[in-house]
Structures are given as structure tokens and as C-alpha cells.
Amino acid sequence: MKSAVLVFPGINRERDMARALKLASGNETAMVWHAETSLPKGTDLVVVPGGFSYGDYLRCGAIAARAPVMDAVRDFAASGGLVLGVCNGFQILCESGLLPGVLMRNAQLKFVCRDVHMKVERSDTPFTRGYNAGQVIRVPVAHGEGNYEADEETLKRLEGDGRVLYRYCSPEGVVDEASNFNGAAHSIAGIVNERGNVLGMMPHPENHVEEIMGCTDGRGLFAGLVQQFEKAA
């Protein structure tokens, strides 16, 4: 799997992401600067990493979403390429129009930095095939604006089409108000676009991939992506 990680000023999780991708795929990851107008030839997966692009000025992800490289990402997604956005990357994908909805200020107004649990809703997608449907995984979050909101019509469509892939839950897998720490609509942690090739999620699976991190629950996502391309090859 050949992956490319986008780099915007103010992003800070790009190295963590590149490390997780290399660990899973064995390949070096291309780091692509925001001013580029094309992606490296043969890219299988584009990752928009977490951080604070442009200092979260205007709205989180708003300025990065209009960077030159995003036109190339739009073309890549339109041709069926896989795109993964994590944290600020999710915000950027929403702002760019690649995903519906918006990430609002956490309902409790607090920046939350801790491990949370989320439920894998289905396992038949490139982004979840490394897990079992219904599996509960532990992943870190670190954000102040992760409260996913969309209009009723959009939420209905997301649910109806099975496009909510990850949902906040208790360690036992119960989706309830107490585990929905940022107030997201329907406890949404991660969604895909209509075509199913663009995923945005708030938690950081790339920070739970090695024993030294104290948990390896994030590995499944990357292992699943690698499998996807092994199968295709």
C-alpha cells in the first residue's frame, strides 16, 4: 500500500501517522506539502492527519480545506481513491465538502484528551475490515471541536446507508449519553461519504498501534487498509 500524508502548517500528528502506516504496510509514506498540486503517482491512500492547521483560524480546518493540494485530493476521491481524515483531518474533509456535516465545539466546552471507546459498526468496508462488526476498541482523543453535527436529513441518510462506521460507546459497548463525551449527534465518531471511500474520524487510531503505547487497538484500521490492497493486487 502506497500512502501519502498531507502536511499543512500547524499539523502535528503527521509523523505519528506515517509511523503507523509504515508499521502496517512496510512501505515509506510520502509526505505531501499543502502547496503541491498533485499527489505522488501510484498513491493508494491519502491521509489528512491531526493537529491544528493554520492555528484553527476562522474555523477548524477551514483554511486547510482550501489549500491547493485539496483539489488533487478531490480528484483522487472522485476516482475512487481511499482518503482517511483523523481529528483535524476530519474537520478538513468536512470543510472541503468531501464529507457532510460539521465538527462543532465540544458540548461541554472542554478540550478532551484521554482514551475513549468506540464501537465498530460494520466490518465490510476498507476502513473497518481489520475488525469485527460490533467490536469495541480503545483509542485516544485530543480535541476541542469534535461534536459532529449535520441536519436531520443528512443524519437520516448516514444512518440509513450504514455510513456511521465508528460510534462512541462505554467499555462494554453500550452507546449512551455518558460515553458521548463531546455531544456528537448519534454518538458519531467516524463516517464515510456516499461512495464509502472517504472516512473522517475524530479519535487517533495511529496512537494505539505499538505495545509501548499501552494499547494496540488502532492496528486493525491500518492492517485492514493494507489487506484491502493486497486483495486488489
Place this chain on the structure above:
Amino acid sequence: MKARVTVTLKSGILDPQGKAIEGALKSLGVDGVASVRQGKVFDIELAATDKAKAEAALKAAADKLLANTVIENYRVELL
């Protein structure tokens, strides 16, 4: 030409920042505050002298970047 673009949250969109400000105003003893909604103001200077062109440019700026029309409304004024 000077212009101002005001961006506000659509009604029905939860505004926790506005709520926090509302709470602070109440605790300061500012009377009669029913509710607060926070928004943004952009003061923009334009090279254009044509009113219609200026308005079109400001509308494009608001649609493309200044406002997220999923959750926000905007108003354009030439000053």
C-alpha cells in the same frame, strides 16, 4: 470601498460559546440578558469602486470561505 461581512450561527444550531458568555453576563449582574449568540465580523477593504461588483466579490468570499453555510448565515454590507 469598505465593507463588512457578518457571520452568525443559524437558529437552532447549538452555540455553547454564546451560552457561556450569557452565563458570565448574568453572573456579572448585567440585567435583562435573555440570550447570547456569538458570531464573527470581517471588515474588508476592496479595490473595486463598482457597487455591484463589490457585492458579488463579498458574496463569493462569504460562500467560499468566511461562512460555513451548513451552520452559518452571513450578511454583506457596503459601508
